[in-house]
Amino acid sequence: xxxxxxxxxxxxxxxxxxxxxxxxxxxxxxxxxxxxxxxxxxxxxxxxxxxxxxxxxxxxxxxxxxxxxxxxxxxxxxxxxxxxxxxxxxxxxxxxxxxxxxxxxxxxxxxxxxxxxxxxxxxxxxxxxxxxxxxxxxxxxxxxxxxxxxxxxxxxxxxxxxxxxxxxxxxxxxxxxxxxxxxxxxxxxxxxxxxxxxxxxxxxxxxxxxxxxxxxxxxxxxxxxxxxxxxxxxxxxxxxxxxxxxxxxxxxxxxxxxxxxxxxxxxxxxxxxxxxxxxxxxxxxxxxxxxxxxxxxxxxxxxxxxxxxxxxxxxxxxxxxxxxxxxxxxxxxxxxxxxxxxxxxxxxxxxxxxxxxxxxxxxxxxxxxxxxxxxxxxxxxxxxxxxxxxxxxxxxxxxxxxxxxxxxxxxxxxxxxxx
Amino acid sequence: xxxxxxxxxxxxxxxxxxxxxxxxxxxxxxxxxxxxxxxxxxxxxxxxxxxxxxxxxxxxxxxxxxxxxxxxxxxxxxxxxxxxxxxxxxxxxxxxxxxxxxxxxxxxxxxxxxxxxxxxxxxxxxxxxxxxxxxxxxxxxxxxxxxxxxxxxxxxxxxxxxxxxxxxxxxxxxxxxxxxxxxxxxxxxxxxxxxxxxxxxxxxxxxxxxxxxxxxxxxxxxxxxxxxxxxxxxxxxxxxxxxxxxxxxxxxxxxxxxxxxxxxxxxxxxxxxxxxxxxxxxxxxxxxxxxxxxxxxxxxxxxxxxxxxxxxxxxxxxxxxxxxxxxxxxxxxxxxxxxxxxxxxxxxxxxxxxxxxxxxxxxxxxxxxxxxxxxxxxxxxxxxxxxxxxxxxxxxxxxxxxxxxxxxxxxxxxxxxxx
Numbered sequence: 001x002x003x004x005x006x007x008x009x010x011x012x013x014x015x016x017x018x019x020x021x022x023x024x025x026x027x028x029x030x031x032x033x034x035x036x037x038x039x040x041x042x043x044x045x046x047x048x049x050x051x052x053x054x055x056x057x058x059x060x061x062x063x064x065x066x067x068x069x070x071x072x073x074x075x076x077x078x079x080x081x082x083x084x085x086x087x088x089x090x091x092x093x094x095x096x097x098x099x100x101x102x103x104x105x106x107x108x109x110x111x112x113x114x115x116x117x118x119x120x121x122x123x124x125x126x127x128x129x130x131x132x133x134x135x136x137x138x139x140x141x142x143x144x145x146x147x148x149x150x151x152x153x154x155x156x157x158x159x160x161x162x163x164x165x166x167x168x169x170x171x172x173x174x175x176x177x178x179x180x181x182x183x184x185x186x187x188x189x190x191x192x193x194x195x196x197x198x199x200x201x202x203x204x205x206x207x208x209x210x211x212x213x214x215x216x217x218x219x220x221x222x223x224x225x226x227x228x229x230x231x232x233x234x235x236x237x238x239x240x241x242x243x244x245x246x247x248x249x250x251x252x253x254x255x256x257x258x259x260x261x262x263x264x265x266x267x268x269x270x271x272x273x274x275x276x277x278x279x280x281x282x283x284x285x286x287x288x289x290x291x292x293x294x295x296x297x298x299x300x301x302x303x304x305x306x307x308x309x310x311x312x313x314x315x316x317x318x319x320x321x322x323x324x325x326x327x328x329x330x331x332x333x334x335x336x337x338x339x340x341x342x343x344x345x346x347x348x349x350x351x352x353x354x355x356x357x358x359x360x361x362x363x364x365x366x367x368x369x370x371x372x373x374x375x376x377x378x379x380x381x382x383x384x385x386x387x388x389x390x391x392x393x394x395x396x397x398x399x400x401x402x403x404x405x406x407x408x409x410x411x412x413x414x415x416x417x418x419x
Numbered sequence: 420x421x422x423x424x425x426x427x428x429x430x431x432x433x434x435x436x437x438x439x440x441x442x443x444x445x446x447x448x449x450x451x452x453x454x455x456x457x458x459x460x461x462x463x464x465x466x467x468x469x470x471x472x473x474x475x476x477x478x479x480x481x482x483x484x485x486x487x488x489x490x491x492x493x494x495x496x497x498x499x500x501x502x503x504x505x506x507x508x509x510x511x512x513x514x515x516x517x518x519x520x521x522x523x524x525x526x527x528x529x530x531x532x533x534x535x536x537x538x539x540x541x542x543x544x545x546x547x548x549x550x551x552x553x554x555x556x557x558x559x560x561x562x563x564x565x566x567x568x569x570x571x572x573x574x575x576x577x578x579x580x581x582x583x584x585x586x587x588x589x590x591x592x593x594x595x596x597x598x599x600x601x602x603x604x605x606x607x608x609x610x611x612x613x614x615x616x617x618x619x620x621x622x623x624x625x626x627x628x629x630x631x632x633x634x635x636x637x638x639x640x641x642x643x644x645x646x647x648x649x650x651x652x653x654x655x656x657x658x659x660x661x662x663x664x665x666x667x668x669x670x671x672x673x674x675x676x677x678x679x680x681x682x683x684x685x686x687x688x689x690x691x692x693x694x695x696x697x698x699x700x701x702x703x704x705x706x707x708x709x710x711x712x713x714x715x716x717x718x719x720x721x722x723x724x725x726x727x728x729x730x731x732x733x734x735x736x737x738x739x740x741x742x743x744x745x746x747x748x749x750x751x752x753x754x755x756x757x758x759x760x761x762x763x764x765x766x767x768x769x770x771x772x773x774x775x776x777x778x779x780x781x782x783x784x785x786x787x788x789x790x791x792x793x794x795x796x797x798x799x800x801x802x803x804x805x806x807x808x809x810x811x812x813x814x815x816x817x818x819x820x821x822x823x824x825x826x827x828x829x830x831x832x833x834x835x836x837x838x
Contacts, residue, residue, distance in 0.1 A: 016782075217812065242835065244837075360439040363533065369833065370832065370835055371831055371832070375831060381525055394826065412786070412790055413788045414787065416790070418668070418791045419794055
């Protein structure tokens with residue numbers, strides 16, 4: 001087994017080849033990666049069967065489903081890579097340029113970061129998605145899969161590396177940590193000089209471990225305690241439609257709403273309708289009802305669970321909604337400022353002044369007026385793809401597409417200019 | 420004395436007022452800050468006299484000069500603030516926008532970061548420069564001055580805070596760490612939830628301590644081991660002019676060249692001329708000659724000091740230049756990749772292919788073709804001002820102006836849109 005340090009060295013040693021590669025070459029690599037993936041389907045399924053056998057009885061049904069690969073899923077991964085071929089290449093685009101009076105030409109140019117390391121959990125398809133986005137943006141990549149998915153991921157990586165070789169590029173552009181113990185994650189976090197960016201993709205524990213301990217640059221992704229604020233002037237039908245969508249269309253994802261703040265003046269009218277929609281109607285339809293965790297004011301109006309101490313600071317990722325009454329938009333902003341994870345928050349209102357105050361005062365990656373928080377997504381935002389949602393403020397904020405996997409440099413051309 | 424935690428809490432509590440302030444208000448604050456600074460000149464000079472008296476005999480002449488304030492220097496600080504008034508305000512500019520087919524309007528909007536903490540050393544003028552850039556970009560600021568300059572800085576901060584109050588804004592927008600021990604720097608580095616960005620400005624030790632230990636986002640600034648590569652096709656007169664400028668026009672700054680790589684094919688012709696220009700001519704003119712630290716090949720051609728083990732990894736900030744012969748542009752790129760601090764590097768060449776290879780292959784904030792590295796500067800690059808030079812790749816790279824003190828958020832406006 002190679003050490004993670006050896007793998008970091010191998011990948012860093014070849015990064016310049018992909019950083020400086022023309023778009024045609026990167027697309028040729030991606031096409032070859034997709035071809036090789038489909039060709040290797042039998043090997044990948046065999047490896048996946050071993051991972052599945054080991055996981056059976058140990059992982060939940062949901063986790064087992066995430067881990068399981070099929071011919072169709074492998075085809076889907078290959079199709080995903082072919083979609084990335086079609087996306088515009090951000091690398092080497094000139095984003096700004098100016099020529100000084102003395103003739104010195106200064107251009108701000110988008111360039112790849114170098115080596116991107118990705119630590120993820122049990123979804124083997126992340127392996128090909130992440131590798132494709134890194135290659136297209138001109139970056140080498142080191143993948144560190146969770147232990148449960150290691151054999152599946154390793155089989156996928158073998159196919160992807162053959163794709164690199166087919167296109168005349170080094171296989172080491174796609175590295176994989178062979179060690180699936182905690183040590184390999186630590187090695188990547190400490191990979192100063194080898195890793196230009198670390199992206200953890202997974203649960204809160206993984207992300208906070210990386211953010212707190214990484215010596216290399218790290219992007220904090222994912223956690224979303226997303227808020228809805230229903231203003232006194234809100235169109236209540238619109239409010240109900242947005243609440244239902246933000247909470248129930250896919251509660252397990254980070255852009256789902258976890259907290260609803262209701263203006264006190266409309267609480268008496270809105271809350272019974274909200275309960276009817278999220279609890280009674282869903283129960284009658286045989287769907288999972290939403291558990292409402294209510295502050296005192298709301299609990300005086302409708303039935304529900306009394307909100308506990310942590311209910312306004314929890315990413316439930318489930319059919320649970322914390323509900324609190326507030327006096328006005330200022331109180332809503334203050335609550336969100338104190339409890340938000342800076343992901344996505346929405347106001348429903350017909351008052352432009354309240355909307356503007358909310359938009360200015362909320363310090364999150366995405367702020368919505370009269371729309372569901374569920375749109376915070378690279379695809380929905382027009383980025384074409386997504387490596388994750390950044391909840392930090394430096395570098396990238398919100399959905400990270402290809403451009404967010406790049407940095408920039410200033411290219412300055414003169415004719416003997418001195419200062 | 421207030422603790423640094425108390426000061427962080429005070430500043431964070433009022434940050435929204437400046438983050439959401441219109442440009443006119445920010446300019447009113449800056450103008451009042453400049454007025455108050457001039458009015459407080461006597462107080463500031465008195466405080467500075469105490470700092471100077473304590474420093475006398477303890478600090479070098481250069482450091483004493485950095486510490487010393489005069490009426491003219493205070494006027495210069497006020498003029499500097501008034502210059503910032505004239506700069507365009509990046510905050511709340513929409514940088515991209517698109518309306519989806521379903522009518523949902525998504526705008527990427529430049530917004531302030533929040534609270535910026537700055538740890539610096541003994542230049543009191545950094546106090547007003549940094550505060551002005553933060554206020555203009557919509558950020559609150561916490562200043563942590565070096566101990567030697569503390570009384571001077573505190574007097575400056577008092578004047579600046581009065582300016583905030585004059586304009587109807589909280590004085591706490593400009594906070595100052597009252598504790599000048601190591602603890603206050605640690606408190607700022609650990610100020611998660613209060614500090615949105617930490618910028619260390621000073622020597623290598625300060626910067627690496629912050630980068631390695633900060634739990635809050637931190638920008639690595641400053642260290643510049645800048646390289647010149649003189650290609651075989653270079654116009655030698657141009658090469659000599661650029662070498663002289665990059666090395667001797669201001670050797671103490673981070674964009675000065677420290678290493679010159681010379682193509683082996685022209686070393687015999689170039690090196691004697693370089694020595695003549697940097698050593699003999701400067702000596703004859705009564706200027707400090709440049710000490711040339713030469714690799715073996717170069718030492719066979721001209722006289723100089725044999726290069727030691729660390730000479731290609733040292734930011735001399737002095738009249739010293741390390742010189743090495745290389746075979747071609749590829750070897751130059753390989754040397755720079757191994758030794759650079761990713762600040763600024765230049766090639767002198769008449770060969771477009773070599774220039775392109777260098778521009779693509781060098782992974783630094785600024786890459787120059789036929790121009791001196793000395794241009795890497797916010798003012799020279801047209802940013803109007805500068806908070807420092809970032810040598811990291813995330814968020815900002817190269818000179819940091821007002822826009823680099825901002826982040827962005829997505830503002831999404833719909834009409835009941837759900838997904």
